[in-house]
Every structure is written in structure tokens, then in C-alpha cells.
Amino acid sequence: MLPISVLCSIVESGFEPLSCECTESLGLLRIEVYDSVTKRVELLISGVSTAELTNVRAISDFVGELRTEMRAGRRAFAG
Template sequence: MISIFELRHIIEGGFLPLSCSCTVNPDRSLKIKVFEPETGRVELLVTGISTANLGSSRAIANLIGELHSEMAARKVAFV
């Protein structure tokens, strides 16, 4: 099992060159905020992500991929 600190580090690194803040709530769910480092403009904010199924690198990579897809879909919607 991956520690919560490792999980946060992997997720935050998965959005470079954007900045990412991954915080753990008291119920061990995650809040992920992805934003432009220079302007602070929020690109994505997701709360209540369960950590129960994030015990493998594949599961974490799938989550990061889904969130990237969500960000891309939002950008297309605003064009």
C-alpha cells in the first residue's frame, strides 16, 4: 500500500507544469486543486475522492488521466 504522503506527491507531480495541491480530509478523502502557478487561476477543483482504491500505481495513474481528461473537456467547452 502506498502511504498518503507518497500518494499526494505522485498526484501533485502528475500535473506539472501546472501547480497542484492535494489535501487529505479527516475522512481520508482527497481534495485536488490544479491551478496556474503564475496567475493562480484554478483549472480544476475536485473534492471527496476516495483513497480506498488508490493502492497501486496503476490506479493513481488512471485517476490522474481521468482528471487530465476532465480539464481538457472543460477547455474545449470554453472555446
């Protein structure tokens, strides 16, 4: 398992050029993706388990799924 700091760093870099903040609390992640200029939140998801995010490939696949949902306009994840 990767340290949370590394996991969050990979997640955050996966949403560029948007800004992303990934934080951990009680073993669960909160991921907020937003436009750094307008501060408009594009994605807000909390309660993400880290159990399956055990390597770079799994994290990359997870970020890819979230990006696909964002492009599809699925606002279910947005706050």
C-alpha cells in the same frame, strides 16, 4: 496501500506544468490544480476516496482521467 504523502506526491506531479496541491482530511483527498502564475484554478475536487488508489497504476489512471476531463473543458470539477 501507499502512504498518503506518497499518493499526494504522485497526484501532484501528474499535473505539471500546472501546480497541484493534494491534501487529505478524514481519509478523503482534496485536489486543487492551478496555474502558478495567474493562480487561476483549473480543477478543484474534494471528497475523493483513497480506497481505489492503492498502487501507482491506479493513481496514474485517476490523474489521467482528471486531465482528460480538464482538456474536454468539463467545468463540473472546477471551483
